[in-house]
Amino acid sequence: MFFQKDIETISRDKLEELQNERLRNLINRCYENVPFYKDRFDRLGIKPEMIKITKDLRNIPLTTKEDIRENYPFKMFAVPMKKVVRVHASSGTTGKPTVVGYTRGDLDMWSDCVARLAVAAGATDEDVAQISFGYGLFTGALGLHGGLEKIGATIIPMSSGNSEKQLMIMEDFGTTLLVSTPSYAVYLSEMCREKGIRDKMKLRLGLFGSEGCTDEMRNLIEKNFGIFATDNYGMSELIGPGVSGECKLRCGQHIAEDHFFAEIINPETGENVPDGEYGELVVTTLTKEAFPILRYRTRDITRLIKEPCACGRTHARIEKIRGRSDDMLIIKGVNVFPSQIESVIIGMDYVGPHYLLVVRREGFMDTLEVQLELIDAALLERFSELEALQKKVKEKLRSVLGLDAKVSLVQPMTIERFQGKAKRVVDLRNQK
Numbered sequence: 001m002f003f004q005k006d007i008e009t010i011s012r013d014k015l016e017e018l019q020n021e022r023l024r025n026l027i028n029r030c031y032e033n034v035p036f037y038k039d040r041f042d043r044l045g046i047k048p049e050m051i052k053i054t055k056d057l058r059n060i061p062l063t064t065k066e067d068i069r070e071n072y073p074f075k076m077f078a079v080p081m082k083k084v085v086r087v088h089a090s091s092g093t094t095g096k097p098t099v100v101g102y103t104r105g106d107l108d109m110w111s112d113c114v115a116r117l118a119v120a121a122g123a124t125d126e127d128v129a130q131i132s133f134g135y136g137l138f139t140g141a142l143g144l145h146g147g148l149e150k151i152g153a154t155i156i157p158m159s160s161g162n163s164e165k166q167l168m169i170m171e172d173f174g175t176t177l178l179v180s181t182p183s184y185a186v187y188l189s190e191m192c193r194e195k196g197i198r199d200k201m202k203l204r205l206g207l208f209g210s211e212g213c214t215d216e217m218r219n220l221i222e223k224n225f226g227i228f229a230t231d232n233y234g235m236s237e238l239i240g241p242g243v244s245g246e247c248k249l250r251c252g253q254h255i256a257e258d259h260f261f262a263e264i265i266n267p268e269t270g271e272n273v274p275d276g277e278y279g280e281l282v283v284t285t286l287t288k289e290a291f292p293i294l295r296y297r298t299r300d301i302t303r304l305i306k307e308p309c310a311c312g313r314t315h316a317r318i319e320k321i322r323g324r325s326d327d328m329l330i331i332k333g334v335n336v337f338p339s340q341i342e343s344v345i346i347g348m349d350y351v352g353p354h355y356l357l358v359v360r361r362e363g364f365m366d367t368l369e370v371q372l373e374l375i376d377a378a379l380l381e382r383f384s385e386l387e388a389l390q391k392k393v394k395e396k397l398r399s400v401l402g403l404d405a406k407v408s409l410v411q412p413m414t415i416e417r418f419q420g421k422a423k424r425v426v427d428l429r430n431q432k
């Protein structure tokens with residue numbers, strides 16, 4: 001089943017033609033309406049007419065998250081604010097989020113892209129979709145909401161949290177489709193199994209994304225819930241969910257290539273890698289109006305698969321995201337930067353500036369342990385003070401990260417020191 005069959009099965013030649021045409025229009029829009037791009041092009045002597053086809057994109061610099069941050073909040077928008085009908089944002093290192101905007105046209109394109117991946121996974125207008133992503137500035141909930149509404153599914157805008165209620169609603173409202181992070185789906189599915197209420201539910205499909213999901217994790221969710229689930233990728237800077245999603249064959253995620261042009265680069269050199277090789281995904285938004293972006297460094301590591309898919313879709317696929325090339329951690333779907341944690345710790349009484357973050361996968365849930373060094377070992381003997389300190393750090397971390405972390409206070413001088421770049425993160429999640 002397709003949502004927009006003509007475009008989803010378009011021949012590669014026609015698709016390339018369409019991409020080139022859209023690219024030329026995009027380059028002009030960026031040059032004329034976004035001072036950031038105009039300055040950059042002028043400085044490098046790049047004229048818009050020099051970028052005619054997608055291959056020419058290699059001649060222009062990459063855009064980074066820092067570029068967006070420096071233009072906080074709206075300076076990279078290409079339309080007047082009165083044309084912007086929605087903003088979203090994602091968390092950032094400095095406490096200032098990365099802000100993205102949408103015109104009416106953008107929202108329409110966005111919901112088309114999400115509708116495509118929902119239909120590709122098997123969703124229909126008969127589905128009752130429980131959206132258990134957090135509603136708000138995060139793109140996940142409203143993104144899936146728009147796409148599923150477009151195909152005529154019944155939406156339950158549940159938001160995340162309150163798991164008992166999630167299960168109650170699932171049972172009482174006859175939810176057939178669950179939208180969430182895979183880690184939250186694992187949690188809910190385990191609860192469902194423990195309560196023995198699966199038989200009272202109609203759940204059949206899961207649309208997951210926003211963080212990586214191993215095959216083992218997906219198998220567990222599918223087994224516990226008795227559903228079929230797909231993996232879906234996107235990021236707020238590009239649109240949100242809808243950039244790519246798996247079809248029923250689950251052999252990579254089809255990119256909405258009529259709207260997003262994908263390249264893979266070597267993250268060290270910035271050069272394009274040969275077709276099929278792993279590297280960092282770089283995306284140009286071909287049609288976005290409010291916040292177009294040229295060659296955005298996603299920092300996500302994957303590879304492109306251009307061979308035709310047996311499902312009939314001709315759009316290239318990306319393989320499951322392998323990891324990130326920068327230090328941003330995604331814990332339970334929340335973006336966490338070590339520097340955010342540093343900002344909490346530095347300046348606090350009793351603890352020094354040395355810390356270590358240990359990320360683990362316990363069962364199928366991500367956990368974060370923050371190890372902090374005490375300035376004075378004597379505190380280790382004074383339990384009530386130690387406990388109060390631990391609680392204080394925990395609360396501060398929760399308010400900055402929106403996430404619960406385990407706080408371990410360790411002896412002075414026990415955390416490794418570095419002369420060069422510090423390695424503050426030990427990510428044990430992908431270790432067997």
Ligand code: DLL
Nearest residue numbers: 090140209210211212232233234235236240241321
């Ligand atoms: O997570 C958008 C989204 C929402 C996608 C819901 C799918 C479903 P951000 O909060 O900006 O946007 O985070 C983007 O999350 O660069 C990846 O590192 C990671 N990510 C998103 N989807 C996947 C996935 C949304 N399916 C960052 N697999 C991206 C692995 C993913 N990582």
